[in-house]
Amino acid sequence: MLLTGQVICLVGASSGIGAGVAEGLYREGAKVIIGARRLNKLEDVVKLCNDNHPNSQGQIHPVECDVTSRESVQKLFDTACEQYSCSSVDAIVNCAGVMYFTKMKNAQMDQWDQTVDVNCKGATNCMGVAIPPMVEAKKGKIISITSDAGVRDFPNLAVYCASKRFVETLTEITRRELVGTGVTLHTILPGDVKGTDLLLRNTDTEAADAMGVSIGVPVGEGFAREQLIDPNDIANAVITMLTSPPHVAINSILIEPRDQE
Ligand SMILES: NC(=O)C1=CN([C@@H]2O[C@H](COP(=O)(O)OP(=O)(O)OC[C@H]3O[C@@H](n4cnc5c(N)ncnc54)[C@H](OP(=O)(O)O)[C@@H]3O)[C@@H](O)[C@H]2O)C=CC1
Numbered sequence: 001m002l003l004t005g006q007v008i009c010l011v012g013a014s015s016g017i018g019a020g021v022a023e024g025l026y027r028e029g030a031k032v033i034i035g036a037r038r039l040n041k042l043e044d045v046v047k048l049c050n051d052n053h054p055n056s057q058g059q060i061h062p063v064e065c066d067v068t069s070r071e072s073v074q075k076l077f078d079t080a081c082e083q084y085s086c087s088s089v090d091a092i093v094n095c096a097g098v099m100y101f102t103k104m105k106n107a108q109m110d111q112w113d114q115t116v117d118v119n120c121k122g123a124t125n126c127m128g129v130a131i132p133p134m135v136e137a138k139k140g141k142i143i144s145i146t147s148d149a150g151v152r153d154f155p156n157l158a159v160y161c162a163s164k165r166f167v168e169t170l171t172e173i174t175r176r177e178l179v180g181t182g183v184t185l186h187t188i189l190p191g192d193v194k195g196t197d198l199l200l201r202n203t204d205t206e207a208a209d210a211m212g213v214s215i216g217v218p219v220g221e222g223f224a225r226e227q228l229i230d231p232n233d234i235a236n237a238v239i240t241m242l243t244s245p246p247h248v249a250i251n252s253i254l255i256e257p258r259d260q261e
């Protein structure tokens with residue numbers, strides 16, 4: 001097992017990519033605290049981990065967490081430290097995010113607000129809570145799941161692309177600021193990942209039609225296998241970052257389906 005004994009906070013773990021990352025971390029023996037708003041779905045993830053990996057030395061505990069609230073993120077971090085008797089954690093992985101296809105002319109302003117709150121403020125809350133104790137402990141990795149939208153321009157996703165760029169820029173500048181402290185910052189930029197709930201709450205059918213996607217169904221329904229990657233591919237990217245030699249920082253990984261243009 002590659003991560004035996006590592007204490008890891010994982011937010012946005014109740015479905016999709018986060019649920020897949022939770023399983024990968026548990027499989028590799030980490031002590032994981034998983035967070036999201038839907039506690040019942042987190043409990044399903046815990047059960048899945050136990051059922052699928054009965055011989056793992058890992059531990060996994062669910063905590064209700066809303067990343068838009070700094071108190072809620074602090075509670076998740078404190079729970080990890082209490083549960084696993086430490087003053088900081090080895091890593092925090094932030095998978096929490098929302099994505100709404102919206103045409104700017106349709107002004108879905110509530111969805112824009114939520115995108116900024118969850119994707120941007122969620123990232124600053126995770127960093128604000130984790131960085132001071134990590135610097136004190138002289139170690140720690142902060143991994144944010146951004147998107148290929150963090151480096152590519154997708155029409156009908158302007159606010160989403162901007163939110164992912166925010167996290168990319170925040171990460172790169174913070175990474176440079178913390179050089180020498182032992183704390184490192186990383187992003188993973190996935191292309192289309194299948195089997196996630198990301199599209200379920202979309203409502204702008206004009207924008208979705210323009211992108212050629214169906215809303216209200218899990219991402220990837222109707223797509224061929226080679227057109228999409230899956231949550232386990234992202235879990236493996238996270239594990240690669242967490243297990244690099246001490247003198248190496250894998251700062252970012254852009255990971256897309258092989259045949260994506
Ligand atoms: N699927 C894809 O193709 C791609 C996804 N991504 C990114 O990956 C991340 C995960 O998305 P994906 O797995 O696809 O989608 P899902 O909708 O399946 O997962 C989103 C996760 O974010 C959590 N979340 C949303 N709002 C909050 C909040 N306020 N507080 C805490 N957790 C929250 C959800 O939990 P809950 O609702 O229980 O709070 C859920 O666990 C996102 O950042 C997304 O932008 C990037 C590139 C491609």
Ligand SMILES: N[C@@H](C=O)C(=O)O
Nearest residue numbers: 147148149190191192
């Ligand atoms: N693949 C990206 C944009 O469409 C994403 O889902 O983040």
